[in-house]
Amino acid sequence: MFRQEVSETSVSTKGRGFYEITREVESFVSKTGIKTGLATVHIQHTSASLLVQENADPEVRRDFERFFQRLVPDGDRIFEHTAEGDDDMPAHIRTALTTVNLSIPVVRGELALGTWQGIYVWEHRKHPHTRRVTIHLLGE
Amino acid sequence: MFRQEVSETSVSTKGRGFYEITREVESFVSKTGIKTGLATVHIQHTSASLLVQENADPEVRRDFERFFQRLVPDGDRIFEHTAEGDDDMPAHIRTALTTVNLSIPVVRGELALGTWQGIYVWEHRKHPHTRRVTIHLLGE
Amino acid sequence: MFRQEVSETSVSTKGRGFYEITREVESFVSKTGIKTGLATVHIQHTSASLLVQENADPEVRRDFERFFQRLVPDGDRIFEHTAEGDDDMPAHIRTALTTVNLSIPVVRGELALGTWQGIYVWEHRKHPHTRRVTIHLLGE
Numbered sequence: 001m002f003r004q005e006v007s008e009t010s011v012s013t014k015g016r017g018f019y020e021i022t023r024e025v026e027s028f029v030s031k032t033g034i035k036t037g038l039a040t041v042h043i044q045h046t047s048a049s050l051l052v053q054e055n056a057d058p059e060v061r062r063d064f065e066r067f068f069q070r071l072v073p074d075g076d077r078i079f080e081h082t083a084e085g086d087d088d089m090p091a092h093i094r095t096a097l098t099t100v101n102l103s104i105p106v107v108r109g110e111l112a113l114g115t116w117q118g119i120y121v122w123e124h125r126k127h128p129h130t131r132r133v134t135i136h137l138l139g140e
Numbered sequence: 141m142f143r144q145e146v147s148e149t150s151v152s153t154k155g156r157g158f159y160e161i162t163r164e165v166e167s168f169v170s171k172t173g174i175k176t177g178l179a180t181v182h183i184q185h186t187s188a189s190l191l192v193q194e195n196a197d198p199e200v201r202r203d204f205e206r207f208f209q210r211l212v213p214d215g216d217r218i219f220e221h222t223a224e225g226d227d228d229m230p231a232h233i234r235t236a237l238t239t240v241n242l243s244i245p246v247v248r249g250e251l252a253l254g255t256w257q258g259i260y261v262w263e264h265r266k267h268p269h270t271r272r273v274t275i276h277l278l279g280e
Numbered sequence: 281m282f283r284q285e286v287s288e289t290s291v292s293t294k295g296r297g298f299y300e301i302t303r304e305v306e307s308f309v310s311k312t313g314i315k316t317g318l319a320t321v322h323i324q325h326t327s328a329s330l331l332v333q334e335n336a337d338p339e340v341r342r343d344f345e346r347f348f349q350r351l352v353p354d355g356d357r358i359f360e361h362t363a364e365g366d367d368d369m370p371a372h373i374r375t376a377l378t379t380v381n382l383s384i385p386v387v388r389g390e391l392a393l394g395t396w397q398g399i400y401v402w403e404h405r406k407h408p409h410t411r412r413v414t415i416h417l418l419g420e
Contacts, residue, residue: 002142002282004176004279006247036284038320038416040178040243044254046194052380053372054326059361063369064376066358071211071351078206081199089203092193096204096238098376100192100257103243103320103383105416107286112414114324117380134252136178136245138278138418139284142282144316144419146387180318180383184394186334211351218346221339229343232333236344236378240332240397243383274392276318276385278418 005032007135013048013123016087018061021133022111022118028135029106037106037139041119044132047091048123049098055118068094091124098122106139145172147275153188153263156227158201161273162251162258168275169246177246177279181259184272187231188263189238195258208234231264238262246279285312287415293328293403296367298341301413302391302398308415309386317386317419321399324412327371328403329378335398348374371404378402386419 007028011019021041029039043050054060072093075086082089102119105112113119121131147168151159161181169179183190194200212233215226222229242259245252253259261271287308291299301321309319323330334340352373355366362369382399385392393399401411 006176006245008247008252036286038178038318038418040245042243042245042252044252044257046192046254046256051376052326053376057361060369060372063359063361064373066360067352067356067369067373070358072207076207078210079203080206081197081203089200089207092200093204093207096191096193099239099379101243103322103381105286105320105322105414107288107414107416112288112322112324112416114326114412116326117324132254134245134247136247136252138178146316146385148387148392178318180385182383182385182392184392184397186332186394186396212347216347218350219343220346221337221343229340229347232340233344233347236331236333239379241383272394274385274387276387276392278318 002140005137009133011121011131014128015126016123019121020118021121026111032137034139035109039106040103040136042101042134046095047125048131049095050102051098051120051122052117054116087126094124142280145277149273151261151271154268155266156263159261160258161261166251172277174279175249179246180243180276182241182274186235187265188271189235190242191238191260191262192257194256227266234264282420285417289413291401291411294408295406296403299401300398301401306391312417314419315389319386320383320416322381322414326375327405328411329375330382331378331400331402332397334396367406374404
């Protein structure tokens with residue numbers, strides 16, 4: 001029997017960086033008992049994004065941060081919208097370059113993630129924020 | 141009772157820039173009467189994309205445009221595929237750096253968008269185009 | 281009657297480059313007989329991604345490759361995570377800048393792709409790999 005489950009959750013960030021939510025999404029899928037389906041994760045913000053990336057080596061995340069800081073520098077004088085801080089427009093652009101939603105199949109009761117794939121909330125603002133995330137699960 | 145609804149619509153653009161479609165997607169969701177579900181928006185092009193971004197301050201969109209023009213310059217001599225104009229390859233790359241589809245949960249009869257999230261068609265070509273967008277809604 | 285179908289497939293790559301899977305996804309949709317629905321394609325890796333792009337002119341893909349090699353250079357000294365090769369961190373970043381999953385509506389028994397849209401696995405590592413891809417289809 002097809003059914004849907006929704007989880008409205010939030011992630012407290014301590015400023016710019018990665019916050020893994022793989023286990024939280026997996027645990028939600030597991031609790032519903034849905035064996036085959038589709039899980040959608042949506043972050044309700046424009047200055048924090050979602051990233052599926054390697055969950056093994058923390059060097060990878062440090063390199064990501066360094067690369068994006070060079071690609072979209074804080075305080076870049078190209079930006080006109082600076083009233084909310086010199087990291088605000090970079091946060092919007094970093095969000096656009098990554099993604100705000102993911103749709104991952106559920107197979108045999110688990111997210112069809114690869115061995116090294118973890119799901120992260122990537123906070124792009126320097127200050128702590130509470131980031132709302134909606135998880136939608138459909139299946140049977 | 142689960143059901144699906146599909147809307148095949150189009151957006152007329154006046155050249156490079158942002159065209160908000162949030163209300164159109166919301167109104168489609170509302171008309172179907174579906175209270176819980178999943179809305180997918182797909183743009184059927186390779187030189188225009190979808191973007192979820194701040195809908196409050198137009199400065200943000202001007203900064204986006206400026207940043208992307210610097211990141212992927214029109215007429216960059218690195219490009220071989222120039223027969224369709226000096227903004228054609230940049231339009232393809234800008235599309236790849238953003239996205240062509242979005243999947244947004246529907247909760248309590250509304251898209252689970254954040255307060256500041258608007259859905260935009262981002263036209264990357266300089267000339268006007270008609271951009272076809274398919275909206276798929278599944279739920280009950 | 282709503283139903284779901286899942287295909288767990290793989291793509292053998294010969295190193296960095298584009299591998300079109302449009303026909304494989306279309307053929308899966310066609311075989312299920314589902315006329316209206318949602319197809320989700322998820323690649324289970326962090327150094328290969330999915331791209332919807334022009335399927336007509338191979339110049340476009342060469343320009344993509346050239347642009348991304350300049351944007352995220354192999355062997356960039358900014359990277360700390362180099363143990364797996366000088367193309368490893370660039371592969372992770374190129375994956376993040378594009379996408380690992382796509383959700384495409386199915387209308388009249390076919391993927392709602394535009395005329396020029398093809399679905400590609402983009403291998404970002406220089407060496408050959410076997411890339412696992414999960415296709416989930418839901419509809420009736």
